[in-house]
Amino acid sequence: MKRRLKDSHLNSQYTLFLGCTVPVRAFNYEISTRKVADRLGILFSDIPEFCCCGYPVKSVNHYAYLLMAARNLALAEEKGLPLCTLCSACCGALTEANHEIQEDQDLHKRINDDLSRWLGKRYEGEVKVTHFIRVLQQEVGEKRITAEIQADLSSLSLAPHYGCHYTKPSTIYRRVEDPENPTSLDRLIEVSGAKSIAYENKLQCCGGGVLAIDEEVALAMAHSKLEHIRAHQADAMVLLCPFCNIMYESNQRKIEKVYGKEYKLPILFYPQILGLAMGIGQEELGIKMNRVRPTELLKKINKKAD
Amino acid sequence: MIHSKTLDPNFKFLIAQEPGGENIRRCFSCGTCTAGCPVREVTDRYNPRRIIRMAILGMKKEVLSSQFIWLCSSCYTCFERCPQDVKIPELMNAIKNIAVKEGYLPPSMKIQLELLSSFGRLLEITDFENEKRKEWDLPLLQEKTEDVKKILKGLGFHREEKIEG
Numbered sequence: 001m002k003r004r005l006k007d008s009h010l011n012s013q014y015t016l017f018l019g020c021t022v023p024v025r026a027f028n029y030e031i032s033t034r035k036v037a038d039r040l041g042i043l044f045s046d047i048p049e050f051c052c053c054g055y056p057v058k059s060v061n062h063y064a065y066l067l068m069a070a071r072n073l074a075l076a077e078e079k080g081l082p083l084c085t086l087c088s089a090c091c092g093a094l095t096e097a098n099h100e101i102q103e104d105q106d107l108h109k110r111i112n113d114d115l116s117r118w119l120g121k122r123y124e125g126e127v128k129v130t131h132f133i134r135v136l137q138q139e140v141g142e143k144r145i146t147a148e149i150q151a152d153l154s155s156l157s158l159a160p161h162y163g164c165h166y167t168k169p170s171t172i173y174r175r176v177e178d179p180e181n182p183t184s185l186d187r188l189i190e191v192s193g194a195k196s197i198a199y200e201n202k203l204q205c206c207g208g209g210v211l212a213i214d215e216e217v218a219l220a221m222a223h224s225k226l227e228h229i230r231a232h233q234a235d236a237m238v239l240l241c242p243f244c245n246i247m248y249e250s251n252q253r254k255i256e257k258v259y260g261k262e263y264k265l266p267i268l269f270y271p272q273i274l275g276l277a278m279g280i281g282q283e284e285l286g287i288k289m290n291r292v293r294p295t296e297l298l299k300k301i302n303k304k305a306d
Numbered sequence: 307m308i309h310s311k312t313l314d315p316n317f318k319f320l321i322a323q324e325p326g327g328e329n330i331r332r333c334f335s336c337g338t339c340t341a342g343c344p345v346r347e348v349t350d351r352y353n354p355r356r357i358i359r360m361a362i363l364g365m366k367k368e369v370l371s372s373q374f375i376w377l378c379s380s381c382y383t384c385f386e387r388c389p390q391d392v393k394i395p396e397l398m399n400a401i402k403n404i405a406v407k408e409g410y411l412p413p414s415m416k417i418q419l420e421l422l423s424s425f426g427r428l429l430e431i432t433d434f435e436n437e438k439r440k441e442w443d444l445p446l447l448q449e450k451t452e453d454v455k456k457i458l459k460g461l462g463f464h465r466e467e468k469i470e471g
Contacts, residue, residue: 016334020427021428024429024435049451050447052422052427052428052454059376059398059402060400060402060403062326063325064461068454114457118456119453119455120444163379164381168381168383169382169386169393182368207344209379209381210379212415212418213373213377213414213415214373214376214377216349217351221345
């Protein structure tokens, strides 16, 4: 890693890991990320052969999960760049597998034996894994983002949703921020010029982790958060994980039906909000793909007076 | 009623050998996990303290064949708060890994394995996605990879016909 830190140019270059959900169900997250990254001088390199991060098989077979993660990390290692994810579960799964492999020599050897035997690959354990929002917060920083702000979002009240795997388990992230009181997304929302609101049970899980097992339970969890946010009349929820988005946006109509309520709460990915603040057109940020149309929210955005 | 004859005192040791299950015997049933659990908040079918207690007592069959072990959403709230560092979401995964070895695989997890085996991803990348990517001038994605199938087959924890359905 030291090698990379010396070269500041390489620091803003990443391999982009899309995972399973983003390209199929959260394409707007990907395109808005790329637009915003472009504006901030972050370069992405792509690997079309990436497979699932491994997270879904962790509950079935831990070692299979590690092998899938190691296969992706091995591909990224060939590029020699840090890996940037958009999905928090991918970030958690790859970070954790990385730690396990780096800390246990016997396991590392076993992984490499199987990777080379079955897939003709090898992973040295050199890849750094991060999340795009973490890149914005830590690598780019508030100052550089602020310099790019061109629109006035000050009339917007936004409800941040951190989700779980972006900060937890804090051990694998070397406690980059307090998992019980994270502030990075609130800060980034404020940097965009909008107001980040506090609401009850702000850190509650979206329920996505049990969606495949028990839909009723998952929807009940997502419903509870939509209720808390409605109480504060937020213009939108802002999130950073495509699976959380499935719960709050794709399933919002279903939740409304089950509970006999109406939310019509726009759900935006943070790069969409930042892109709007940077004056990037909504078309380019994939806003049209948002299932709950943020019509009122868009009306509240003004061109910044010089 | 729990009958001591039906208990398996070795169950906790079996769990402790599984990755993630190492700290099970540290649990002193304080209930911090259950108190802050977002799943427990919406259903009483999931209760981590109860599951850990059952496992330590040796209620092997009841635990492994249950549906409740699959209800952990892996939010890691309890992981952060547990005073004994039991690492509950990892412990639940350890128990689930054992359950799978014993033949208890929920149908939805079987479907996920089949998808991963067929496409390498949970959601299939089709021409539709790649056409869209072309329109947006984005790099195309490989539509399929055999590597996940090779991993699952290589580990042999599922026979081919089972995975392929």
